[in-house]
Each structure stands twice: as C-alpha cells, then as structure tokens.
Amino acid sequence: MTLWSETAQTVMAGDLVTVFAYGTPAGGVIAIPVSPTGLADRAAGTIGVTTSLAFSHKLRHILRDPRVAMAYHTREHGFGASAGDGFVLAQGVAAVGLTPSPARLAALAPQVARFLGDTPAGPFWDWLLREYHEQRVVIDIAVERVTEAPAPVPVLASQPPPSRGSTPRHDPAKLFRQVARLPHRVLAYRGEDGFPVIVPVRVTGHSAAGLLLEGPLPAGARRAAFTAHSFGPQAIGLSNRICTGWLDVTAGVAVYAPHTVGGFTSPPLRRVQLAVNGAMAKNGIRRARRDGTLEELARMTPVVAHHPDRPPNTAPGDG
Incomplete structure (x- = not known):
C-alpha cells in the first residue's frame, strides 16, 4: 500500500533542507534542520537521513x-519546487545503522x-574530512503516516510543567530579534501516540512570557521545540535557532517560553563550512572513543515504543 502520493514523493525526494524531530525522555521533542539528500523510497515506504557518529546525543535519544x-x-534551493x-x-x-557498510556509504555519495x-579532494581534505565521511550513521525510517494536507488540530491533555518551572529561561525579546531574519519556522511536540508532530508557525511578536x-x-x-532556520544553495550559509521550551495555548493565544536556545550562523563559503564540519566530527569521534x-x-538497542497501548518513556527532568 502506498503511503504517500506522487506529489508528496516529489517534495520528499527534492527538499534540500527539512526538519527532523525526535523525542526526549522527559516527554519533550527536539527538532533540528537536516539535509536528507533525497532519501525517500515511495515503493518501500521508507525515508532516511545520515548523520555523524560524533553527534552521539541525538543518537542516544533515537535509540531510546x-x-x-x-x-x-x-x-x-532544492528539486521539488514543481510540487508547490x-x-x-x-x-x-527509525532504525539506526551505527556501522553502515562502505558499499552503502559509497552508494549514497x-x-x-x-x-x-x-567535496574537495587532496591530502589535507582527505585527512580533515575522514571521520566526517567514514564515521557516518544511516537512519532508516519506516514510515507509518504521511500528512499532505492540513490535519485537524488534535485534542491533547496538558503535560505537567517542568520541575524548574515553565517560565522563559532565555530572553524572548532577544530570541525574537534572532528569528525575525530566519524565514523557515516550525514547532514540534509529542502527539498522543508518542510520535513527534511538526507544524509550521508564524511568530507575531513577543512578551515577557515568551514568543x-x-x-x-x-x-x-x-513541552515543545521551536526551530527557525535559513540556508543557501547546497545548504551553504546556514543559520538557525534550535529551542526547547514550554508552549501554552489558552483561549486561542499561543505563547512559547524558551528554555534552551542553541544554533549557529556560518558564512556562505563552502570550504569554510566543510572545514568546520570536518573538525567537529574529528574532535567528536576522538572524544566519543575516549569517554566510552x-x-x-x-550496547543500546531501540525500544519498541510505538504500540498505541504503551505510554511514551518518561523521566524527571527538563528536555
């Protein structure tokens, strides 16, 4: 049975940058921009994305x-503009392949x-990008649901507030100024069945309580994640703000209180961005080997956590 239409396939196989979301043990969600490089197989019902083994924090969450x-x-800047x-x-x-074969990595090239x-070649670049290219992780995703049109807004029970409180921990006015120049904005939260839900949002202003x-x-x-980002051709010149926080929607008014704010802005220079990626992967792999x-x-194995009668994993803390 086909899970999505040909139009959706054009979009999924063509978008240069997307947002990927996964859950946290505290019942929240993290949403990050990624470049899935067209990994969407409509016949098999799968999509995918690759990442570096150096970014272990993300992999821990997905394996849990x-x-x-x-x-x-x-x-x-992608190939799916014809789809609207x-x-x-x-x-x-998701199924995480921690050690994909060299043949599979070569097939993705x-x-x-x-x-x-x-990718630039030569002794220097081969050395700098070795871990970035060779220590890749393939995340294969067996798709269970595709939403191609605006879906009804779900009715969900409120979550208990974080132990440290629900008020902003970062200045909403500063965050508002930062995201004002980033055109792509989404919010993600955990749905009733435990799967992350991602929706487009508009930022209309700010107050002391949040965006x-x-x-x-x-x-x-x-708990909710808010992400705003921009990018140039070939995903060069990236800029993003990646937040976790608390969403309160009362009487139709939505206020987002940021708790953590991360992100970066890189110059629109391909070799500079590649050098940063290579250095981060090299240092991250060394650290991951050293600290175990x-x-x-x-040792971690994915939990079977998508059964509708099984509640999502929860634990104390903020995430």
Missing part, C-alpha cells in the same frame, strides 16, 4: 525511542553530491 518525524517545508509550497509531514520508526555539491505564535497548535500546555560513548551506543 525510535519514533521520529520529518517535515518537508522549504522547497528552497505545501507542508508534508512524515512520521515513522551521488545523492549527497547532487544536493550538497562535490507569540500562530499556527495549528493544540490547546493546553506542553561509542561502546555505549553499540
């Missing part, structure tokens, strides 16, 4: 709870080059 989501929402500007959300169960451009948002958001209060993270990840 493999319910994930991908939002295709940009069309900019619709928002496509895919939700599914043409896709990566098509979307992100050719003021408009979008298809459920009433009540809950690689062995920990190898």
Whole structure:
C-alpha cells in the first residue's frame, strides 16, 4: 500500500533542507534542520537521513525511542519546487545503522553530491574530512503516516510543567530579534501516540512570557521545540535557532517560553563550512572513543515504543 502520493514523493525526494524531530525522555521533542539528500523510497515506504557518529546525543535519544518525524517545508534551493509550497509531514520508526557498510556509504555519495555539491579532494581534505565521511550513521525510517494536507488540530491533555518551572529561561525579546531574519519556522511536540508532530508557525511578536505564535497548535500546555532556520544553495550559509521550551495555548493565544536556545550562523563559503564540519566530527569521534560513548551506543538497542497501548518513556527532568 502506498503511503504517500506522487506529489508528496516529489517534495520528499527534492527538499534540500527539512526538519527532523525526535523525542526526549522527559516527554519533550527536539527538532533540528537536516539535509536528507533525497532519501525517500515511495515503493518501500521508507525515508532516511545520515548523520555523524560524533553527534552521539541525538543518537542516544533515537535509540531510546525510535519514533521520529520529518517535515518537508522549504522547497528552497532544492528539486521539488514543481510540487508547490505545501507542508508534508512524515512520521515513522527509525532504525539506526551505527556501522553502515562502505558499499552503502559509497552508494549514497551521488545523492549527497547532487544536493550538497562535490567535496574537495587532496591530502589535507582527505585527512580533515575522514571521520566526517567514514564515521557516518544511516537512519532508516519506516514510515507509518504521511500528512499532505492540513490535519485537524488534535485534542491533547496538558503535560505537567517542568520541575524548574515553565517560565522563559532565555530572553524572548532577544530570541525574537534572532528569528525575525530566519524565514523557515516550525514547532514540534509529542502527539498522543508518542510520535513527534511538526507544524509550521508564524511568530507575531513577543512578551515577557515568551514568543507569540500562530499556527495549528493544540490547546493546553506542553513541552515543545521551536526551530527557525535559513540556508543557501547546497545548504551553504546556514543559520538557525534550535529551542526547547514550554508552549501554552489558552483561549486561542499561543505563547512559547524558551528554555534552551542553541544554533549557529556560518558564512556562505563552502570550504569554510566543510572545514568546520570536518573538525567537529574529528574532535567528536576522538572524544566519543575516549569517554566510552561509542561502546555505549553499540550496547543500546531501540525500544519498541510505538504500540498505541504503551505510554511514551518518561523521566524527571527538563528536555
């Protein structure tokens, strides 16, 4: 049975940058921009994305709870502009391949080059990018649901507030100024079945309580992730703000209180961005080997957490 239409396939196989969301043990969600390089197989019902083994924090979360989501929402600088500007959300169960074969990584290379451009070669670049290219992780996602049109806003019970309180921990006015120049904005939260839900939002202002948002958001209060980003051709010149926090929707007014704010802005220079990526991967792999993270990840196995009668994993803390 086909899970999505040909139009959605054009979008999913063509968007240069998407947003990928996964859950946290505290019942929250993290949403990050990624470049899936067209990994969408409609016949098999799968999508995918690759990442570096150096970014172990993300992999831990996915191995603990493999319910994930991908939002295709940009069309900019990609290959899916002919499909229009619709928002496509895919939700599914991730399988993390910590040690993909060299043959599989080699097979992905043409896709990566098509979307992100050719990689410079030579002794220096081969050394700098060795871990970035060789220590890749493939995340295969068995899609369970694709939403191609605006879905009804779900009715969800409110979550208990974080132990440290629900008020902003970062200045909403500063965050508002930072995201004002970033055109792509989404919010993500945990749905009733535990899968992340990602929706487009507009930022209409701010107050001492947080950012003021408009979008298809459920009433009540809950942990949520807010992400704003921009990018140039071949995903060069990235800029993003990646937040976790608390969403309160009361009487139709949505206020987002930021608790953590991360992100970066890189210059629109391909070789500079590649050098930063290579250095981060090299240092991250060295640190993961030294502190035992690689062995920990190898011991972890995905939990079967998507059964509708089984509640999502929860634990005290903020996330």
